[in-house]
Amino acid sequence: MAKRAGRTMKLSISLDERDVALLKKRAKQVSGGNVSAAIAQMLHAAREWEGRVSLAAWLGEGREEPSQEVVDAVRAEWRAPSRRAKRRKKAA
Numbered sequence: 001m002a003k004r005a006g007r008t009m010k011l012s013i014s015l016d017e018r019d020v021a022l023l024k025k026r027a028k029q030v031s032g033g034n035v036s037a038a039i040a041q042m043l044h045a046a047r048e049w050e051g052r053v054s055l056a057a058w059l060g061e062g063r064e065e066p067s068q069e070v071v072d073a074v075r076a077e078w079r080a081p082s083r084r085a086k087r088r089k090k091a092a
Helices: 017-031 035-060 068-079
Strands: none
Touching (some): 017 035
């Protein structure tokens, strides 16, 4: 790959014609036709997705699935009628 000015690199790839058409359509929608910008936007979304996957794995590490009793208790709490705050009388 050739070096380019700044932080960018030139990349040569082969894609199916339908994928190229979709990429160009996406580029028109998000960046006025700039294919490189459209690819950068898709990579940004992929990085976010990978971060979410990593976070979900980290949050679930070492934890067992909740028991059916816990699940039922949470559902019952969600479904319970809400308690309304008592209204105070205005001071005279």
